[in-house]
Amino acid sequence: MLETSARLLRLLSLLQAHREWSGTDLADHLGVSPRTVRRDVDRLRELGYPVNASPGTGGGYQLGAGAELPPLLLDDDEAVAVAVGLRTAAGQGVEGIGETSVRALAKLEQVLPNRLRRRVGALNAFTVPMLSGPGPSAVDPNVLTELANLCRDGERLRFGYRGHDGTESRRSVEPYRLVCSERRWYLVAFDLDRADWRTFRVDRVTPKPPHGPRFVPREPPAEDLAAYVSEGVSTRAYATHAVVRLLVSREEAAERISPTAGVLEEEGPDTCLLRTGAGGLDVMVVHLMMLGFDFEVLEPAGLTEAIRTGRDRLTRALCRSERPGADDGNL
Known part of the structure; x- marks a missing residue:
């Protein structure tokens, strides 16, 4: 009986791990016959797990959606990840998810073993989310x-x-x-x-x-999709593109430059490259100045001239402000 129960749990874990399995593949993974797989599938159905089966050579087994949510199998790392994710979900821009996360977390923590509850507690107690200003438009969780x-x-x-x-x-x-x-x-x-x-x-x-x-599915546009999206929203979306060398390490630059503001590339211990975009050269100059780092323009060539024009304009404004009587408005 114990062997059968362990096999059922293993079968359920396999069905949850992949969208669809053939009977032969399941039998190979479990070390049993296809007939035993069919019997075990029937037992899972009796326990409330909706396992769909499609006939024929191209058919197989698939864990479907049922009228009620059956128990999920999570290993230790998965359980910790889910618990921490539920705690932080309210701050991730998903509309109406906060209250739902609290209810789901309460149910999960009720059945967590003590060793996992301590890991979750430590992670949450010593982790502070950094949220900068008002968040963007919330995403409908149903759409997501x-x-x-x-x-x-x-x-x-x-x-x-x-x-x-x-x-x-x-x-x-x-x-x-x-x-x-x-x-x-x-x-x-x-x-x-x-x-x-x-x-x-x-x-x-x-x-x-x-x-x-x-x-x-086609071959993806990049191996690192996070970097691909970062470049898209910070650079490709704009008419003007630039590459500058920042005279700080990539780690220091990353503390102030978000992935949506530019793509950072490590160059050396004390320098890094920034690829970014803006609506025009004048806007690019302001964008780079607001970073708060010394930099060197690599491209485009027109950006250097735009910086020079900005410098001259600021110099003239400074000279006017420093004239005697400037504080009285007598410019």
Whole structure:
């Protein structure tokens, strides 16, 4: 009986780990016959787990959605990650998730072993989230879940999109991944109408079902999707691009420059490269000055002239301000 129970738990863990399994693959992983797999699947169904089965050579088993939520199997690291994630979810820009997170966390902590409860407590007690100013527009959690499911299942997504200038458009894409940065969510997807990869802010997405059909995922636009999104929102989205050398280490620069403000590349112990964008050269000058670091312009050449023009303008303003009687308004 103990052996059968352990095998059922192992089978459930396999079904939760992947979207679909063939009967042969499950039998190989469990070291049993396909007939035993079928019997174990029936036992899981009796316990309330909705295991779907499709016949034929291309068929298999899939853990489906049921009327009630059955118990989940989590290993130690997964349980800690879920508990910590629930505690911090309220600050991640997902609308209405705070109260729900508290309820879910209460249920989870009730069954956590003491060793895991101590790990979760330590992480939360000695971790302080840094939230800078008012957050961006909250993301509808239903939309976020819908996009995540489409990415997982490889189904085409149709949606309405509101651009940064307020213009509305209809899009048809092959969704690939969701990326979260600074309490804002982005969807990385292949835009079928534009035949290229695009990054969309999720709070501007309005899904327009029905979705589909299924598709075979393409090669992603970059191995590091977080860096790809960072470059997209900080550089590619702007008309003017620049590369400058900051005279500080990458670690020091990263403390003040967020991934949405530019992409940092390590160059040496005391310097790093910053790739960033702006609406124009004059705006770029202001952007770089506000960073608070000494820098050297590498490109474009026109940025150096824009800095020189700004310097001359500031010098003239300073000279006027320092004239005798300037404090009286007699300029």
